[in-house]
Amino acid sequence: MDRKTNYALPFGLLVFHLAISGSIWWTGSNAFFASDAPGAPLIALGRLAGLLLASAILVQVVLIGRTVWLERTFGLDKLARVHHILGYSISALLVAHPGLIILGYGRLNGIGFAEQFLSIVGNSGHLLQAFLAFLVLLGLILIATPPVRRRLPYELWYFTHLLVYVAIALAFTHQLAGGDLAGRTWVLAYWYSLYVLVFGELVLFRLIRPVFLFYRHRFRVEEVRRETHDTVSIRISGRNLENFRFKPGQFSIFRFLAPGFWWQAHPFSLSRPFDGKNLRITVKGVGDYTRALPNVRPGTSVILDGPWGIFTPNRTEAPKLLLIAGGVGITPIRSAAEEFARAGREAVLLYANKTKEDIIFREELAELESKGPLKVHHVLSADDSWPGEKGRLDGERIKRLVPDVPDRAVFLCGPPPMMKAIRRTLMDLGVPAGRIFYEKFAL
Ligand SMILES: Cc1cc2nc3c(=O)[nH]c(=O)nc-3n(C[C@H](O)[C@H](O)[C@H](O)COP(=O)(O)OP(=O)(O)OC[C@H]3O[C@@H](n4cnc5c(N)ncnc54)[C@H](O)[C@@H]3O)c2cc1C
Incomplete structure (x- = not known):
């Protein structure tokens, strides 16, 4: 039986928040629907878009x-992937919220969109702040679109992303002062608690936890090989590591405290x-x-943010495994292979590289193979001198090397195009999608 995941709590909390937000909106704005004033329903819908926008941004903060x-x-x-997708969806709410409100008030006041916009932004400090937040968020969404994102160095993209906190701060006073929240004690109490919880968690898990782990364990580099x-x-060691847990297949986010790093x-x-005693990572340049x-x-001292990840052997209790790695994607697979071997679980490893010079852990894998129920096949795509498997890791080869592939659970890690192709091939070969576990080297 595969590892069970508990979705009830996160989805329950989300539904709870949406129900509360819905009732905040309805009790605060339903009068607009009863009104005959022109534009009133647009204002109510604009307020709803605002509540949903603020909620979606908080969900984004929780996700990262x-x-x-x-x-x-x-x-x-997966959380990072949902964060990317939700980021784009937010743009609709970002435009709908001010758009509907300005349209609605414009009709109410009998003036055009531009005139209404100028009168709103010009007459109220919190609305001017909200407009600046709007511009920052819009800019960030544009930067996150694939054509722009691809051209930016990761670090530049990451640091511009931090501007989102400026936007949240700018928009916060606007939320408290306007629409469905202003002057409603219990609603304001709920809204404040929400922000304290979300940002409290952010500070706790992203800042305090890694620093706490560092002071407790004093991680430092022992060897670079x-x-x-x-x-x-x-190789990284530390102190007081008896109760430190790090499962095979997991990763951490490493900060080396050295000049330039x-x-x-x-x-x-x-x-x-x-x-x-030791944590070992293997890094490809x-x-x-x-x-x-x-x-x-x-x-060199090292701050660790982690361990993270659920690409771990305990994801499945399947008795037979197929491990597939491409290039440096071997790192979590190598850890998992040792764990499976230790537990006496039968595994086949297909390891794809270009040439034999690219094979990482060749001796270690051979040693594991000699000791445990593990069979290793190296598949090289650009090495004519290789006496073993030559060519691509395609369906025909997988079927030939692992005839009982549909009966196995699969752990897969490698370059994204290879992973995509192999997942499809495995499903064509009869492996259920739920039995294919994979780790993407991208957050
Ligand atoms: C869960 C996970 C596990 C990984 N495990 C390994 C491993 O065991 N061995 C290994 O060699 N590589 C691993 N990687 C990939 C490694 O993190 C990137 O290759 C490295 O961050 C690239 O940094 P760079 O500045 O040298 O290259 P760049 O050319 O700047 O980056 C290449 C790509 O790596 C990603 N990346 C860059 N910086 C970061 C960052 N700070 N955080 C997240 N992603 C970033 C981006 O997608 C970027 O496009 C892993 C990645 C993830 C997400």
């Missing part, structure tokens, strides 16, 4: 807030199960940061 209980249910990668021409392993934090999976990481010196 590293809330532990939520992460254990969905995994950080070259694995292949473009990958290094970094301290201001960035990047996610990496453990490439070996945590043994109670793909960009400025990861290419410089081999220069980190032993003794």
